[in-house]
Amino acid sequence: MATERRRIVTFGEAMIRLTPPGHERIERTRSLDVTSGGAELNVAVGLTCLGWPASWVSVLPESPLGRLVLRDARTAGVDVSTVVVTPDAFGRTGVYFLETAADPRPSAIQYDRADSAFSRVEPGMLDWPRLLDGAAGLHLSGITPAVSQRCREEAMTALRAANVARVPVFFDLNYRSKLWTEHEARACFVEMAPLVDVMFASRGGLATFFGITGGHAEVLATACERLGMAACALTRKKGKASRSMRLQAIGARADGSVVETGWRELEIVDRVGGGDAFAAGFIAGYLEEPADLTLALELGLAASALKHTTPGDFLCATRSEVEAAMVAGEGGALLR
Amino acid sequence: MATERRRIVTFGEAMIRLTPPGHERIERTRSLDVTSGGAELNVAVGLTCLGWPASWVSVLPESPLGRLVLRDARTAGVDVSTVVVTPDAFGRTGVYFLETAADPRPSAIQYDRADSAFSRVEPGMLDWPRLLDGAAGLHLSGITPAVSQRCREEAMTALRAANVARVPVFFDLNYRSKLWTEHEARACFVEMAPLVDVMFASRGGLATFFGITGGHAEVLATACERLGMAACALTRKKGKASRSMRLQAIGARADGSVVETGWRELEIVDRVGGGDAFAAGFIAGYLEEPADLTLALELGLAASALKHTTPGDFLCATRSEVEAAMVAGEGGALLR
Amino acid sequence: MATERRRIVTFGEAMIRLTPPGHERIERTRSLDVTSGGAELNVAVGLTCLGWPASWVSVLPESPLGRLVLRDARTAGVDVSTVVVTPDAFGRTGVYFLETAADPRPSAIQYDRADSAFSRVEPGMLDWPRLLDGAAGLHLSGITPAVSQRCREEAMTALRAANVARVPVFFDLNYRSKLWTEHEARACFVEMAPLVDVMFASRGGLATFFGITGGHAEVLATACERLGMAACALTRKKGKASRSMRLQAIGARADGSVVETGWRELEIVDRVGGGDAFAAGFIAGYLEEPADLTLALELGLAASALKHTTPGDFLCATRSEVEAAMVAGEGGALLR
Amino acid sequence: MATERRRIVTFGEAMIRLTPPGHERIERTRSLDVTSGGAELNVAVGLTCLGWPASWVSVLPESPLGRLVLRDARTAGVDVSTVVVTPDAFGRTGVYFLETAADPRPSAIQYDRADSAFSRVEPGMLDWPRLLDGAAGLHLSGITPAVSQRCREEAMTALRAANVARVPVFFDLNYRSKLWTEHEARACFVEMAPLVDVMFASRGGLATFFGITGGHAEVLATACERLGMAACALTRKKGKASRSMRLQAIGARADGSVVETGWRELEIVDRVGGGDAFAAGFIAGYLEEPADLTLALELGLAASALKHTTPGDFLCATRSEVEAAMVAGEGGALLR
């Protein structure tokens, strides 16, 4: 690419993910696969895959478990100089246990994230003006403010700092019912929305938190208009099988224009992080071609599709692999 | 649940199951996954999952292999105080090797169960009046009498004792051609049928052993009438893929009423024990609501569907998970 | 079978195959599964499964890696007395890394085969008249001449020796773009074709290298006529999923007759070696019943289908299992 | 043995243990082995191995992780009807991460047990008079009161109830510096000691908490006298290698008599739980032959030695295997 890309900053918690191998149930497993993940770290990893430098802002304890997450972020090429490492006693490293679905058994996630170091972030710990200096964007999801009251306040601080620094804000309207109530989330999201430039939101989320109803395309366009955002995007899924599904992406811009991709078939190896890979692809495409959402949606869709085909929360693909997947799925093809 | 549930007694052999991981063939594998299984133990485990206490009556040698099976039964919460442990020299622990199918390669089971301690059960070893005292039901399958002449006699002893004690008898009309001939099986099943209250039977089984032919619903109703049973049930499968299929349950009662569930799609991780999980669910539902087979069939179908989604012979799910699966498959949903 | 079968000779390179388990990507894996493979060795293994003695002619270094491949060939029952073992310094053992596909991510193969001992085969190292003495056939693929100039010359030597010895030549028109250009391949294939009796070729291959175009059946018949071959065959695939597909086989004979099998559904555990298993089945069937391609095609199709259901490059099935798969796929059936 | 053995009650927390395989470090591992453990559960398991029925009193949440621990306890044959299962929201399941030592790298344990359901045990939750009814003994360690203030109070309740019911109290003077200070522990241990009949204590522990100093035998005898206990025992270790060591047991009785076993060489596969297996062996031997500590010490030493030879916190050996190990180590002997 011709010009130097400026780094994108993401802000959120990451946890250690423990997964029983081979569809085993947690209560019966004798082994757990270990990876790391968290919505905003996943997005940072995805951006790095796509050639955009990404800095992950977070808090982790000085402990083997904290180092594990830090190492995984570093492995993927994410800048972790922006992670605050606190003494072990300050707070835990969050953990989550994941069971792999097989219809009619859903994927079940057991969070064990209370009292994490991240949840105890303190005012002043993160120097947002410096963190955002020269950044091309700031991304966080609705999970960050849900983690704790301190996190909610810190998220607001980050958004305001981004607005001041004229750094575009990307926000994924994730709602985690185990962390807070709809009522609490609504109050927060309504406060945040005016500070957001681009939102990732499901039709259900827009209805629940902003009272915006209608068809998929319609709600996106309405959201842009009502919430004063430059763009809004979502993905739709078809199929309830755990091993394959169909995926489509739709996006709207402030001018009311709407773009829809075709539906694409994909095989699922691991579905966690699929939405984050979409966000990463969208952000990259949006920053590269802001005038037309086609690149953003197609890059997001391809990144999400590829994410589904490998284990773990992180996208693991090169830019050229994502671009190849945009054009045409190779299916079970054997490249040799 | 409001009332204390009385325990259900099952009687049969369990074996160590050895499975090559990852679709490998037995002759080429360098590793075997170890679990335990056996039709009647599987049913006892399923009942325990569903909140019914279950006692498993069997014979195992005092040896590491015998203890392995005993431990697995105990892990699942099954009462094993009813297992007779014999000296190591009395007989072996049965073993079976299982290859996982991929169309057009069938799942292949290699039994190595000759001369097991169970096959050598001796008259008087099992005190049936005491074992059945206060029981809510007795369950066994057509495999138990097929194991050996002694087992056939012991099975008859058990059925007669149940009839005397007015304990309802559940019987799964399984036929194992590697253990005896159709001729031998027919003589036995015909002798047993009058002592049975509820039978699980395929259309093929009813035709082969009792000469009852017709459509699925028809043969069940006819079986109830001709064999003097309170109820009869079966499951139907569609699809020859090894990774997914469709399943339906049908049941008939002595009054000629027939209930059919809808077809449900399910994904297969391990199909062994699927029929036993159905039996467990049906027995639980039947004992809870004997006047209408709907609960029995739906509980059986959901238990069977969930059994297919995890490795090993045993159902591993809570009552609430089975009930959730009755209502609606979550598909590849991610619960968080 | 009544008569003693004469051995079939195959000639080509085999490599160590390293596969990340569980859909993991190469750059992220912490473990690699180890098997051996190579088109002509795969065919020799398939023939052995089908009851035909097979000798594999190749070159391997005296080293742990060379011995690994040699052991795997021997395990499968292939005659390896025809392998020349060279000093370790003569050349390497080729290696290839394989990623397992999930749509839209293709299976990716990374070859690391340069400077292999095989590629450095020297004139006179292989005594073709002796190697082919009494053989029922010689098989090689388009990969063998692509490996190096020396290999190309040795392949020609082998074909000429087979023609002299009146040993029928089977040739798989594989093209590997990483090893040579279309231009180079065309020159070679055109030189080889007159020496070939039976060719396995895709429609694309016949068009690219021989300018033969038309429908599938048509190009096979034309190829037989124009290239003066006794028979020509191909397989067609439908579906881009990585876990299942449909497969059909078509063959033509010099007399212009064409046979097509039905389409068969199959589940994919590992697709590498599927074409080689087809070749093995076809060769066996063709040598047993040369007057009619039906057995050859059906045996090839069943062998290929079964190959897809187990891990590794090699077919692992008995003749009777292949014949059972010819008749009817058992799907997810549970044989017990 | 001639008489029916009465059950022994143990009271304490158990956790899920996560161990990186193969000497890997936590921060670098991609897999964790899963077992369960906790001092008092370990003792209950050891007692069961030795033929003594054991009931484990504890608190676990209704969740997959809580069920995992419960299943493991049940597998080993421990009575878990005495475990209170609380709603998932009541508290967590404790977890600990264990690195396997290699000199000079110590085994490192990372506890993640804060806010466990056990730590939140509430007064009245455990009905001690009923739990101790007919029991042969009550065992707990110094970890139980260290977990939380509530646990400290509950432990005192248990000890007082045992004294009332004339159930002998066994106490392991374990001190965990990560859970409380020496000052806090001393206050508690001094309060508890008068209620204890038999104590397991290191020389360091007796010095720190009771100011008793002297040689090994001397401090044990002094402790019995000063603290008014029937017996006191410890084990001594020699060697700092992680793969083998020497072990000796010493015990004193209230009459001032002291028994010392010989030193025994043993190989270490997993050292966690070694002290608990000693306690289990000692308790069993002491209850069987209270007049002479020889059986108690030798059974304890053999049980501890065998515990060191298998993975996980739990002893896994039969009574006859422990008795064989008492007589003479078989070393690397091959029994066939």
Next chain:
Amino acid sequence: MATERRRIVTFGEAMIRLTPPGHERIERTRSLDVTSGGAELNVAVGLTCLGWPASWVSVLPESPLGRLVLRDARTAGVDVSTVVVTPDAFGRTGVYFLETAADPRPSAIQYDRADSAFSRVEPGMLDWPRLLDGAAGLHLSGITPAVSQRCREEAMTALRAANVARVPVFFDLNYRSKLWTEHEARACFVEMAPLVDVMFASRGGLATFFGITGGHAEVLATACERLGMAACALTRKKGKASRSMRLQAIGARADGSVVETGWRELEIVDRVGGGDAFAAGFIAGYLEEPADLTLALELGLAASALKHTTPGDFLCATRSEVEAAMVAGEGGALLR
């Protein structure tokens, strides 16, 4: 080597060996490692490693388990054209379970070998004159006649045929107390001894079965003299640890000469098959230099030492590696 080596024939049963990984106990394992082994097959494999062609005479069923053993023998380069493959119903494939020792826990072997196809060998099934035609030696152990009465008779037939054909007989005086009594074994061994040329025997074995007592060297010399043998050899072990030991070899010849090697330290990864590797090395060395036992003993000792350093029953080393180990152990040296 200058002259073509003639093949050595071994006769005995081989079984599938199932080993829990990581020092786990059988009753608790969830996985089993799969290898093959059997005294006489192990010797054949060892001979092949040392450059001597070896034919293994045995009986295996036509089944996946039978094929597994056959494949393993073939992999190692052993000639298996001498194995009789019987219909699956003729008899089982023997299995044994092995626990890895850690002092004071012994290695425990659980045999499950009753009713094997081998045990049912029938007169005439094995054509000994043809099998021994041109052979350099016949080897079997005391296990072969212990398997069954038929095996005992077949072993005598083999020995007599070897004597007739002037093929030297090597015999390992193994006694398996689980297969027969000392009384039965003595009768057999006394009958066999006159037909044996070279015996491998422990001091205990010579005392028990032949009443020969004295020091190690003394009993060997006496055995040669009394039993009319050309040579007799044994190995001595020191140390009861499971991870290392010291080993020495001693041999005597008919002329009364005795050779003793030095003691050599070795590390143990897997001790099963260590004696068979010694026999293989001794036989090779004896046939190459019959006039002096030094080569035989040193080759045997080095082969045995190397066998201890790798998993499974089989030696896996080249002749040059064994010869390097004869000269000097490299210890933990890193060859690069």
Next chain:
Amino acid sequence: MATERRRIVTFGEAMIRLTPPGHERIERTRSLDVTSGGAELNVAVGLTCLGWPASWVSVLPESPLGRLVLRDARTAGVDVSTVVVTPDAFGRTGVYFLETAADPRPSAIQYDRADSAFSRVEPGMLDWPRLLDGAAGLHLSGITPAVSQRCREEAMTALRAANVARVPVFFDLNYRSKLWTEHEARACFVEMAPLVDVMFASRGGLATFFGITGGHAEVLATACERLGMAACALTRKKGKASRSMRLQAIGARADGSVVETGWRELEIVDRVGGGDAFAAGFIAGYLEEPADLTLALELGLAASALKHTTPGDFLCATRSEVEAAMVAGEGGALLR
């Protein structure tokens, strides 16, 4: 520490390391553990553990295998902005296979590193003045110039640039006989020595390449004097077992002073990289306290000891863990 530490630059090739698990032999393994390693990368990783920023200068291809190595370096915190990534066709990623020793079987390394991208480094590819700008030191080993003629030239370029920039040069006198002859190495080392400030060298190496003979301390002192170096250090090993050994470090300075550490016992999990960890510890200690070698030697010895206790080439320990290991080995202690 008070002052900001300047980065240390290392220059050399890294490879993918493939290790059969569980003492298996390469030719028989079905699985390979994957790590990365290379003398100079290992040193960079060790320095990072010890709190010194380290930049690794190398060449890797743009391919999955190249990315694997790059990711591993990044994970450990090494600065890889100094790695030149070349097109895939430029050269391979080196690979080496490692067998784990058990006495008398040595660890065997099979290199497969010919034609690597690193070996083809071109003049001008690496901008040494910029790479060394502000560096605290440059480290490379005798392997770097041995890889290829181009590498030898590049190494000289680097050394000269370091001398110009007054960056101290650390050099490990490793000799790899598989890469070049002693004659070639001597010519190179003699040319390099005047440019080196601190050398790691064995007594054998100093004798072979510089003709310096005598006792350990003596040769180090002589080397400093004759070769004009500021310091020279080595480690001595005792013991040939693969699982434990004793280690001592000795160093001399230009002023003739010599420091020797005590001998320390250590357990071996993986010995590869032990020398590199020593170098890393020495360099860190030397740069922190250049006036006295005690810290350098003790830090090097502790780092090396810890490296031996974990799998893979890389040290994985924190500075505080290394310092704890300096004071006293914890042996098999259990820290909790």
